[in-house]
Amino acid sequence: MAQTLQIERANQLKEKPDVSTVKFGTVFTDYMFTNRYTPEHGWSQPSIVPYQNLEISPSCQAIHYGQSVFEGLKAYKNGDEVLLFRPDENFKRMNQSLSRLSMPEINEENALNALYELLKVERDWVPGGPGQSLYVRPFVFADEPFLGVRPSETYQFSIILSPVASYYGGQADPTSIYVEDDFVRSVRGGVGSAKVSGNYAASLLAQKKANELGYEQVLWLDGVDQKYVEEVGSMNIFFVRDGELVTPKLNGSILPGITRKSIIELAKYKGYTVREEKIHIDDLANDLHSGRITEVFGAGTAVVISPVGKLNIHGVDHIVNDNQVGPISQELYENLTDIQYGRAEDPFGWVVRL
Numbered sequence: 001m002a003q004t005l006q007i008e009r010a011n012q013l014k015e016k017p018d019v020s021t022v023k024f025g026t027v028f029t030d031y032m033f034t035n036r037y038t039p040e041h042g043w044s045q046p047s048i049v050p051y052q053n054l055e056i057s058p059s060c061q062a063i064h065y066g067q068s069v070f071e072g073l074k075a076y077k078n079g080d081e082v083l084l085f086r087p088d089e090n091f092k093r094m095n096q097s098l099s100r101l102s103m104p105e106i107n108e109e110n111a112l113n114a115l116y117e118l119l120k121v122e123r124d125w126v127p128g129g130p131g132q133s134l135y136v137r138p139f140v141f142a143d144e145p146f147l148g149v150r151p152s153e154t155y156q157f158s159i160i161l162s163p164v165a166s167y168y169g170g171q172a173d174p175t176s177i178y179v180e181d182d183f184v185r186s187v188r189g190g191v192g193s194a195k196v197s198g199n200y201a202a203s204l205l206a207q208k209k210a211n212e213l214g215y216e217q218v219l220w221l222d223g224v225d226q227k228y229v230e231e232v233g234s235m236n237i238f239f240v241r242d243g244e245l246v247t248p249k250l251n252g253s254i255l256p257g258i259t260r261k262s263i264i265e266l267a268k269y270k271g272y273t274v275r276e277e278k279i280h281i282d283d284l285a286n287d288l289h290s291g292r293i294t295e296v297f298g299a300g301t302a303v304v305i306s307p308v309g310k311l312n313i314h315g316v317d318h319i320v321n322d323n324q325v326g327p328i329s330q331e332l333y334e335n336l337t338d339i340q341y342g343r344a345e346d347p348f349g350w351v352v353r354l
């Protein structure tokens, strides 16, 4: 059922920044989407309003018990067109996250249409420079003022937009990774496969430890045996082994990335063998040492593909491909970003053009 979207105009628009100097996640556009859920009327108040603070009570349930989920995707500019990459997948995954936290699901079609309307209003905010995009952040949180432990009765759903430069400001330098074997990010049966805010809170201490040891990111092992490779920070992980692509099989605690899924489909389409496997950390160390593994990269919306140049496993540094970007990582990066920016044909029907 199509809903009528209210649009409240801003009195004054902000000056657009020079996106090439903007720090990720610090600048927001003129408008945002909001909707509110009540038990009586469901998600019944969709509107586009000037970007503004939200009103919440100090007893707001999201603060105390963490019912809070989010998504992340990007809008790209090509000439006069604004392109989105598989936005339906984001709202589908948001509903899976909502359901896991006992939060009311949204209507995916209404959410997509609201996003399209918001982007039409904010067209001029989609930056057109190389590697630039408009980052889209949908999120839902519990806003009932109540300190009892049970699902909140009311919720807020918003979408905010933030212009971003290329994550690495141009050509990506390979990143360094510390394999964490003390802390875990999530466990089977937990919320690791849902995009919930608390997963990030749980990861920050290990991230700090890795940074102090001189590494940029954390590679998580599974929370049960602490032996199997799961994922990196906010990215899934891929290996090139004997010329084939290998990535950890989804197991309920790994976040099912849309970039991960797209790389698997794209690589298969290009004729690569792709394996989704349970990867033992000792096998990974051996395969890096023997040279069977020639490339390692992370995959996520923010970075698309982030080559890994160094991995520390149980205290031993393994250098990958001389700390250079490998040919398959480069090829997949170019192919995928060419589709996202509309520079190449899209044989999969992934791109939505506005």
Ligand SMILES: *Cc1c(COP(=O)(O)O)cnc(C)c1O
Residues within 6 Å of the ligand: 072, 195, 231, 232, 233, 234, 235, 236, 255, 256, 257, 258, 259, 260, 299, 300, 301, 302
């Ligand atoms: C969002 C996210 C990813 C990447 O997912 P994409 O859909 O590819 O952006 C990977 N891991 C975690 C923990 C995430 O939150």
